[in-house]
Amino acid sequence: MTLDLLYFAWVRERIGLPKERVETEAATVADLVDELRGREERYEAAFADTTALKVALDQELAEWGSPLEGVREVAFFPPMTGG
């Protein structure tokens, strides 16, 4: 499956890019994160503490256990600080 990954705020800064396209067979968000962590140290740095991170699937907030089936866009970011 092809996924667009988006990174925001310090996740984007640690990984060093705002967006990338990946091929993956990961079933859940957690599986995808494990896969990314194994890639390079900058991913390991970004995903070291997932309790400090949030994830959105196709622009809706989701959970680490959420399935990726049918999803096109996955975004990782720290807790929002709007307002």
Added chain:
Amino acid sequence: MTLDLLYFAWVRERIGLPKERVETEAATVADLVDELRGREERYEAAFADTTALKVALDQELAEWGSPLEGVREVAFFPPMTGG
């Protein structure tokens, strides 16, 4: 003792004047109201239901049992509707 009495909103309308000066020996607000009630029907009409009224002594909200000693100005009015 000389008191300035002030009336507002429908209390003023029922009594038919905004302000008057009275001589009284009433010890409390309740005594004063009893005295006024005995005067004329328009006072009886204004003070018929004192639970619907508020009183201020020298521009501070007070109670029906509050003493009048040292007071100069007594105001009667319905519950406020500011804001």
Added chain:
Amino acid sequence: MRLQEERFAAGEELDAFTAAQRGAGAVVSFTGITRDVAGSLAHMEIEHYPGMTERAIRGIVDEAKGRWPLTGALVIHRYGRLAPEEPIMMVATASAHRVAAFEAAEFLMDYLKSRAPFWKKEVTADGSDWVAAKDEDEAALDRWS
């Protein structure tokens, strides 16, 4: 604190108030408007108790400043004759943080409603009626005691 017969522009007042704040991250405003409920309001008359009104508002504002860390608070209230859809009054509060600004504005409104000596009369084609105080407005004060 201002007590006036003339109409005021809430936006201008908000901008002037905001510009005067130092270190405020949050500004809350409330504007009360003469509402033409039945489509029949000719005008509204607001009576007040000169002297006590100023004293009561000052007391309420001082109490708010004691309870919340405000950089400033504004109260404008009109009296006299108001047309439908005109601003009756406004409050504005400013603080470093939003919760203080919101709570202080609500506190000011709750107390101005029930403890500042204003009385509203609605005049329609059919006659006029004093606006009755609502039990819920008196009950709203319990939140702050």
Added chain:
Amino acid sequence: MRLQEERFAAGEELDAFTAAQRGAGAVVSFTGITRDVAGSLAHMEIEHYPGMTERAIRGIVDEAKGRWPLTGALVIHRYGRLAPEEPIMMVATASAHRVAAFEAAEFLMDYLKSRAPFWKKEVTADGSDWVAAKDEDEAALDRWS
């Protein structure tokens, strides 16, 4: 709902919003301002997630309109680079009665804080830092559940 880089004037927005309401007796506004806490803020940068931001704000506004009888609701949020003491965002709500207008404005703010995809970075002479989300902001949502 507006998402923009340009500065806006809260007073003008408030007046335009108020003028567009029918039957509103109460208008509440909140303005968030870039606060220069230590006297050292050079500027603030606000990043957002285009697409999701609009969707999230629309969802929050719709939820507010479902919960309270509002005659209208406004959200303006900026992104990009902001100087100190500039307006970051504002919300305005209008209703027949004050409690609905206040609660809806607080609801909008609580959700915009923690559920709209914005991230603030403070840039000072010493470097830059992402603003950390506060536990109390997340806890504030409990009030509405």
